[in-house]
Amino acid sequence: MNNALVQNTKYRRDIMRALALFTFTGGLLFCTLNFIRGLYFLAALELAYSLFSIFLWFIIPKTPHLSRWILWYIIPFFIVMMFALSLPATSDAIFVWVLTIPLLAYLLLGRRLGFWVSLIFIFLGIIAYHLRFIDSSHSFSLNAAISINITLSALLVMIIAHVYELNRDKNENRLIELAGTDQLTGLPNRMKLDTSFQHISSLAKRHKIDFTLILIDIDFFKSINDQYGHDVGDEALCYIANFLNKNVRESDFLARFGGEEFALFITSTEPNQANQHIENIREMLSQSPFLNGDITINITLSAGLATYGKDGTNLESLLKKADERLYQAKHNGRNCIVFD
CATH class of the missing domain: 3.30.70.270 (Reverse transcriptase/Diguanylate cyclase domain)
Known part of the structure; x- marks a missing residue:
């Protein structure tokens, strides 16, 4: 059982290191682009987050406080998404990143905490998108179609992530139970x-x-x-x-x-x-x-x-x-x- 828990922690560490490296590279790229576009505050946030990500890349393999560092990574990351989505000069393409929220939340935080973090930020993302990109000059039916598409696509990703994590939890618990059971007598081993x-x-x-x-x-x-x-x-x-x-x-x-x-x-x-x-x-x-x-x-x-x-x-x-x-x-x- 202890080995299974160690393996579960290693799995999260590996994901965090990959994300930290990805965030560092992507953050520098977007920082440069947004600086050129004159979005200086957003560029500064992205630069700071890039540096924080490379710092995490070094400490994640050995830190005993993995869950704490994951929260310090993922919550600011989602907040930066919401902030970027709300800025007048950004495009609606940024909503694509909002769809990654459930995947990251469930993979890194687990089913229970991942559900609540996903729900909160998906809700905020949908609200921000509607305030920024739903155009009153369009017909009601067009706006309704856009709104439904955005909402359902976000909820679908969240549902898939939830079902996947639920089944992964069940399978992992079953494997842990089998690993801790003597096959002949059925007693714990x-x-x-x-x-x-x-x-x-x-x-x-x-x-x-x-x-x-x-x-x-x-x-x-x-x-x-x-x-x-x-x-x-x-x-x-x-x-x-x-x-x-x-x-x-x-x-x-x-x-x-x-x-x-x-x-x-x-x-x-x-x-x-x-x-x-x-x-x-x-x-x-x-x-x-x-x-x-x-x-x-x-x-x-x-x-x-x-x-x-x-x-x-x-x-x-x-x-x-x-x-x-x-x-x-x-x-x-x-x-x-x-x-x-």
Whole structure:
């Protein structure tokens, strides 16, 4: 998930760098033309914006404040458009640039903020166009046709941009969900575990609540694969995953850590209570054999616990401590829990 978010940020950085370079070049060109035409204030704005754009081109690749810089780029850019459209000496061809507003807003700001920015500036652009270019000497039908064409073309571009961004969001979220899901068991995987830890640890720190990390290992699982084959082993893993998932609270987080290991975050519970909870699960699992046709397999688990704060404040240290205690549980004969 983190990789997906990084990729999404890189995509916006690449667009911003391309736009900054384009704006720098185009701004210098229009600055020169408008200076020749005597539009000195507009030429000065375009020159200033060109210099700002080349400044952005250098800082965009590394800045941690990408969204802030995007806003500082895009809002003045649209304001300059509106200003140029309202000047008496400009032509109606400048409205073509207004049609780029939804595309830029949605690509750089996302669906929600992009919608509102697009709506505001498209509305202002249409108003400015009507005030500047609708000629009262023309017939009502001609003015109506021009007005409808301008309005519908602007709205069409905005609708297309909105639908595209909506579907892109859905597809990206789906890919992120798939990337964070174990294909065999349907549980979250190690990547999702890392992301969830950031969220849970932030809540624990902010609200001063306890949470415990538990590493769970299925005892002698290799012998199931060796004796009955990997197909039965996979079905046994799915059975165990469903059993664990049904017996943890909705507020807890269960993931397949890898192989026959699972990781569980138990939140808002003291370590002793977390130990008792996993002890109850261990006992219930030992009394719930896995049935596959004529095959009956007794399954037990071993687990090691680590407490946030006492045993560490980052995932690596908690995993290390929980793994040490899991190893101790196996050394003690398996089918047991070690939490201290």
